[in-house]
Amino acid sequence: MRRWGTALAALTLAGAGLVTAAGTAGAATGEATGTKAAAACSTAWGSANKTSADTFYKPLGNIRTGQHDCYDRMVFDIPGASAGKVGYHVGYVDKFYQDGSGEPIPVNGGAILQIFVGAPSYNPADGSVVYPGQAGQPLPGVNIAGYQTFKDTRFGASFEGQTQVAVGTRARLPFRVLQSGDQLIVDVAHTW
Numbered sequence: 001m002r003r004w005g006t007a008l009a010a011l012t013l014a015g016a017g018l019v020t021a022a023g024t025a026g027a028a029t030g031e032a033t034g035t036k037a038a039a040a041c042s043t044a045w046g047s048a049n050k051t052s053a054d055t056f057y058k059p060l061g062n063i064r065t066g067q068h069d070c071y072d073r074m075v076f077d078i079p080g081a082s083a084g085k086v087g088y089h090v091g092y093v094d095k096f097y098q099d100g101s102g103e104p105i106p107v108n109g110g111a112i113l114q115i116f117v118g119a120p121s122y123n124p125a126d127g128s129v130v131y132p133g134q135a136g137q138p139l140p141g142v143n144i145a146g147y148q149t150f151k152d153t154r155f156g157a158s159f160e161g162q163t164q165v166a167v168g169t170r171a172r173l174p175f176r177v178l179q180s181g182d183q184l185i186v187d188v189a190h191t192w
Contacts, residue, residue, distance in 0.1 A: 041070035043189035045176040049091030052177075056084030059130040060119040060163050063139050065150060068187075072149040074167060076184040078119045086184045087118030087162070090177050096166040098135055100159040105136045109151035109168025113175060117165075117184055121158035133158070139165060148190045149173060 058080040066073045078086055093114045096105045121131035132140050133155030144150040152168030167188065174189045 041189075041191075043070070043174040043192060045174040045187075045189065047092060047172050047174050049089065050175070050177045051089045052085060052087050054085035054087040055118065057081070057086060057118040057120070057161060059123050060117065060121050060158075062131065063133075063142060063165065065142050065144055065147070065153075067147055071187040071189045072144075072147050074115070074150075074153075074186045074188075076117050076119065076163075076186075078117075078182055078184060080182065081119070081179070081184070082181040086179055088177055088184060089116040090114070090175065090186060092172050093166075096154060096156065099157040099162075099164040101135075101157070103135075105154050105156060105166065107152050107154050107166045107168040109170060111169045111172040113167045113169055113186075113188060114156075115165050115167065115186060117163050118161065119163055119184075120161050121163050124161070131158075131163070133163070133165070149188045 058078050060076060061079045062077040064075050064077070066075070076086075091114060093112050096107045096112050096114060097103065098105055099116070121133050122128060123130055135155060135157055137155055139153040139155055142153050144153060149170050150167055151170055152166075154166045154168075156164030156166060158164070167186075169188055174192060176187050178185050
């Protein structure tokens with residue numbers, strides 16, 4: 001009888017060890033998953049100005065937006081841009097002023113991200129309108145209702161070969177700028 005008691009106690013201790021090990025493995029898996037999710041939402045981009053002085057440009061075809069798990073995205077479609085680098089200047093400003101005239105344009109949100117893209121909204125060859133943005137108005141065809149970071153969009157101007165827009169964001173958040181083929185992409189993170 002004493003042996004059964006000892007055997008039972010040993011099995012109980014072994015079972016407790018397995019439960020502890022399983023709990024630790026689960027915690028480790030959870031930590032790994034959390035780390036993976038954190039890595040997927042890495043926002044080490046910062047919120048300082050980002051600039052590319054490249055001068056190759058083509059007319060702007062369209063501006064569109066999208067929502068992602070970690071950021072809201074604005075895409076500038078520039079047909080033919082894959083043949084070179086598109087110039088840009090992106091940074092937060094206290095107030096948004098129309099390029100050329102200096103007229104103030106109100107933008108809703110906790111912060112204003114101003115974007116200059118080396119792509120005019122008109123065809124330089126004949127002056128015809130390619131992208132129908134109107135100064136001070138929301139970007140045509142862009143609906144940001146329900147976005148986590150983007151709160152407003154405004155067209156500034158297309159002046160001296162570049163187009164100026166503003167994005168009202170929830171707060172001053174990290175952002176990045178990259179070019180992929182015929183697209184210049186601006187991502188603004190949901191959080192720090």
